Amino acid sequence: MAQEFNYRVPWLPGPQGGGSGTGWVVGEHRLMTNAHVVSNARLLTVEKENDPKKYVATIEFIAHDCDLAVLKVADPQFWKDTKVLPLGEVPEIESSVAVFGYPIGGDRLSVTHGVVSRIDFRTYSHSVMDSHLCIQIDAAINPGNSGGPVLQDGKVVGVAFQGFSGDVAQNVGYMIPMPVVKHMLKDVSDGSYDRYMDLSIGTFSLQNPAHRRALGLPDDDKGVVVTTVSSASVCAEKLKVGDVLLKIDGVDIESDGMVQLNGERVMMAEVAERKYKGDQVKFDLLRDGKPQQETITFNRAWPYTQQANSYEPPRYIVFGGLLFQPLNRNLMATYQFASPRILYTFTRFVEDELYKDRDEAIILTALLPDPLNSYLDEFREGIVKTVDGKQVRNLKELSAALAEQKDDYVLEFEGVGRPLVLHRADVEAARERIRKRYNVLREEYLGEDAPAATASTTK
């Protein structure tokens, strides 16, 4: 049983729904399936063939950035006569594989066969923001197949996870390949999931002959130039814009940004993909024409994930009937904002380093009509800038600012020339009224964890 969140009425538990997928035994008393199968789950049950019982399962680890989850089942009865599936490698192009699962529900196993059609980097649609290695097969993958094992010679070579709706492409299914599965399993072996590491730099290919000559490079099709180093990146202060990257961990970087890895030509990012928190990567580079080496330590995952689908309960504050919510992909999808300022802030948050001013943009998304706020409609879809002259970096800071005891709260919004003034006595007088009238079950939810680390406080 799953429960979706409602970003318009964030204090409400959302509508309930159900779904099913496929799981397989990945280790001692552990099942693996897709993150999207178990996201937002309130009650999770697993069934075995030839066993009438439904067993309660719990999520041990969930990795939204690579759409994988590890489940535990406490009842030892469930594990009787189960067998751990051995893990294989990346299958050859054109080799055949078998997809096991329960497409479109049903309690009898379905097996389809297909051929490995293509191996490349692709966006994982569960998070939308992340791309990893992905294998395309020509066996259909339907809802219910998700999380199921794809086998070759008795070993798991992939986890079925996404396809296309019939009107876009047919006989195209995608599976998560073993490097990604093993990466996830190794990451959680220390008891927590650290997410994928990322260089968070921009590079540009060096294919243009004049460009190469201008940088004093030989005509050998090697090297890419660094075009962006996010100040929140692990590479900040290590790499500089204009550096020509020649080798990564000793492997040549070709002029289109590809590297040869285990006999395959893959994007340079794939090298970082295979790292874990605490690992290092070494670059051979030219800075101002001089050879140099830089070693980068992956000490944290990229902190700003607003552009990924969120599977956390929505965070919000209701104050004086004003609903404040941090901007993320889910909020964009719910409200379909037309404000150019919001569109810009959402799409360029990372590129233009808007995170230097704030960890997240807080939007006044709605007003619960009350005499207190009847003249404040012009602030709808505004981005909060300051409270009483103090910059607000995230929802927690806003909550703290609004908890201060003072006569007037003066909020400034981006691009709005007048302040929003709320008299505390009025807010307090209206509080119960608004809460009752609109059935606001809880006036704020700030999240269980600390807000995203800020660029300035993390070393």
Added chain:
Amino acid sequence: MKFLSIISRVFCAVVAFCAFTASVLAEDKLPIVRVNVTTQSWDFIRPWGKRQPVTRRAIGAVLPGPRILVAGELVANSTYLEFEAADGGRKVPATVDVVDYEANLALLKTDDPDFLKGLPQLDLTESAIGDQLNIWQLENNGRLLVTNGPMTTAEMSPYPIDGQFLIYRMTTQIQGRDSSFTLPVARGGKLTGILMSYDNQSNNANIIPAPVIQHFLKDAADGQYDGFPRAGYGFSATRDPALRRYAKIPADATGGIYITEVMKGGPAEAAGLQKADILLAADQFAVDQDGNFADPTYGKISLGHYLSTRHLVGDIVKFRLLRGGEEKTIDVKLARKDPSTYVSDPYIIDKAPRFYIVGGLLLQELSREWLRSFGNDWVRRGPANAVYADRFQLELFPNGPKKLVYMTHVLPTDATVGYEELNNLRVVKINGVELQSLDDVPKALEKPVNGFHKIEFDDDPRTIFLDAKEVEQTNRAVKMQYRLPAIMHLE
């Protein structure tokens, strides 16, 4: 009794109509001509070319001069204009005498002295809500076709190309006769407006009203057209009691607007208006909480009408303000901001787009006209960084540059291998020279760095290079390969 009264009202209307038709027909000739316009707009995506020509027909009003008045939009990017006599047959070439694309009005003339001779000339008259207005069209045989209806609304409304001005609105069904709804609107045999747009779903007809026409004609009369002035400020309503208290507006005051923005270099700034001032009155007119004043003819209407339409450029308007609770008076000398002085031009009409091709890279200046070529939904479909720069230009570029230079796309040649997919990038510098506009490009290209042109963007890939020796040859190749008439246009 009731029955009778209905009869008599219908009768009256018929009488009125007959009387009017008779008065026009009595002169034998009508104070209108057909105006045939061929327009051809520039293609801002391929700035060396024009789109296909379009011909439209409209009806122009004969004014003293004699001049013909039509909506400005009609003659935008015109290539050929022609008057055609209402009673058929005769056509003469015409030209634009004065045009204001913001106020959406144009005065046309012809060099043929005989063509307009003998035609009656229309006087202007303002109308009020409830007045019966007559929209004039022509039958194919030259007879006048009149559509009557009451004026329902007078309000400030966005004009099609730029700006906000007064409109008259009536709701009535209009026959689609010619390929345009630029038609004279009359009352009692006098001109009261020019139909600007008509929606055949809602049957709403928006009319450029007499006061806007009056301003336009008065301004044009001295041979130097100055346009509609503005004071140059933004405001918020002050209905919110919390805001009124915060802004220290006395409890007994009823009106006033909160100044949210004072345009840099504008008249209000020059007069000393400041953000957070409360504007209480302009001359003898009090400003209410929503920014309206009581117009003697139209009642409550936005103060913008008083400043832009009731005044000419150079007029002085007294603003009465509250600043920090103290009253203050300032003199604002009204002026117009020319569209070309914006960082991103709000419109470019009758002018070929500027561009410069260097080694296959197409450089253009950011303009709303260019963004509009991404379609009606350009706010979402246009490049996010360019849309943002256009939309928030006053906030982002208070101190220049004059224009933003964009590399809009690459015309691929051998020399641009590896650059083909770059597009819509803002060029900040060429060879270290910061660009104030496209005009700086040729000069910057005179000084290559170590034999290469260094082109710097404000976004990935930041810097690219062209071999300075190859550029000329590449330009020639581009010109041939893509059959371009020229590789630059900087006028």
